[in-house]
Amino acid sequence: MGRLIVMGGAFGGGNITAAVEFNIWSDPEAARRVLAGSAVPTTLVPLDLTHRILVPLDCLNALARSGPVDSALASLTSPGRAHYRHELGVDALIGHDEVAVAEAIWPGTLDCRSPTVDVECGQGRTCGATIADHRLGGQDQSAGRKIQVAVDLA
Structure with a gap:
């Protein structure tokens, strides 16, 4: 089975609203299906990382x-x-997509964590927000799934 590398999301501030990044905001329901509902191994490359490169x-x-x-x-x-x-x-310049492509070409380029991730699909300024639950226990298992989230260069 392959894997997905997704450039999108933000956990420390977005570029559409204070909480929402453009790619996820563009279609939050589709993003939720991919990030929280798919069985395909997924690595998320968020703005939190790309804004530092x-x-x-x-x-x-x-x-x-x-x-x-x-x-x-x-x-x-x-x-x-x-x-x-x-x-x-x-x-x-910030190479948002270039960072994601580097991980796709050279797996292990990015240092990742494995939180449970979900996407807010309600209404208002948080629609499209990515949510990461980094707690080791007590996660709401009905929301999201564990994926790889890039936090730094390896």
């Missing part, structure tokens, strides 16, 4: 000096850099 300005500048194709590629980063300067106060 930056491509700094000096790397982007070096890319721009590498040749015409690289320069064109680096010029495409301006909107992303402007967004992260405004939202997070950093002049860098």
Whole structure:
């Protein structure tokens, strides 16, 4: 059996509301089926991790000096850099999907924990919130399932 690597969710603050990340917010019911209801081994790569993995300005500048194709590629980063300067106060790019792809290509790239995870599908500002129960005992077994949640680089 294969495995799923999902870039989405947030446990310490979202990018749509204070609690909700965009990918999960886009279809919380589908996210719940995948994260909490599927039997397929799943690794979740949340914003909590990806917001800490930056491509700094000096790397982007070096890319721009590498040749015409690289320069064109680096010029495409301006909107992303402007967004992260405004939202997070950093002049860098964040490779959300790239972190997830790295784990898919090189399993073990990420250090993971195994909480019980569920997705809020109600109404209001928390619809689409990912919920992780890290308690060792006493979990509400009717809600969610244990999955791998990336917390750092290995």
